[in-house]
Amino acid sequence: MLDQTLVALVSAAGAAVASAAGTDAWHGLRQRVARVFGRGDGAEERVLLERLDGSVVELEGAGPEERQQVRARVMAAWEARFHDLLEDAADEDRAELVRHLNELVRFGLQPSGGVSAGTGGLALDGTVDIRADRGSAAAGVMGDVTIGNPQRPGPGHS
Template sequence: MLDQTLVALASAAGAAVASAAGTDAWQGMRQRVARLFGRGDGAAQRFHLERLDGSVAELERAGPEAREQARARVLAAWQTRFHDLLDDADDEDRGELARQLDELVRYGQRPFGGMSAGDGGLTVEGTVDIRADRGSAAAGVMGDVTIGNPQRPGPGHN
C-alpha cells in the first residue's frame, strides 16, 4: 500500500498527462511517460505509446460538450496506471520511480513542456540544423550582423 505522498504523486502525474494531451507539450510528455513505463524494454515502451495515443484519440473523438468528461476519464486512467506502477515496484525501485514521476509532473507544469525563451529567443525540442554558405550568415537568433570583408587597419593598428 502506498503512503499519501506517493498516492498524491501518482494523481499529479495522471493530471499532468491529461493536461498535456493534445497540447504543444504532448510529444515530450508522451515520450517521457513511455520511457518511464517501458523501463528499457522497447516493446513495453511502444505499448505505452499506443496507450498514450489512445488517450489523445479519445479526447479528439469527444465533441466540445463531452471533452471534459473524456479528459476526466483519461486523468483517472493514468492516475490508476501510475498508482499501480508505484504499488507494484519494490522499495528500491519505488524511490527511483517517485523521483521520475516528480520530474514528469514538473515537466508538465512548465510552459510548452519545459521549454521557454525570452523575447527574441528561440526554443526548440529536437534536432536543429542551421547552415550558412557562400559568405552568408545563419542563426536561430541573431543580433546585428555585418557580412563582408573586414576593414584594413589604419596607421597605428597592428
C-alpha cells in the same frame, strides 16, 4: 498501499498526462511516460506510446460538451496506471520511479509556449467569449469596476 504523498504524486502525474494530451507539450511528455513504464524495454515503451496516443484520440473525438468528462476519465485511467506501477515496484526501485514521476509532473507543468497568467490572472487557450449585458460587468481580472452610465462626452469629445 501508497502513502498520501505518493497518492498525490500519482494524481498529479495522471493530471499531467490528461492536460498535456493534444498540446505542444504532448510529444515530450508521452516519451517520458513511456520511459517510466518501459524502464528500458523498447517493446513495453511502444505499447505505452500506443496507449498514450489512444488517450489523445479519445480526447480529440469528444465533442465540446463531453470533453471535460473524457479528460477526467483519461486522467483517472493514467492515475490508476501510475498507482499500480508504484505499488507493484520493489522497494529498491520505488525511489527511482518517484524521482521520474516528479520530473514528469514538473515537465507537464511547464508552459509550452502557450498562454500563461500571473497571480490573480486568468489564462485561457482557445475560443473565449466573455459577455456583459443588462448593466453587468465581465472581465478575466477585475480591479476597480464601476457599473453605471458613462459620462456624456463634453465639447471636443466625439
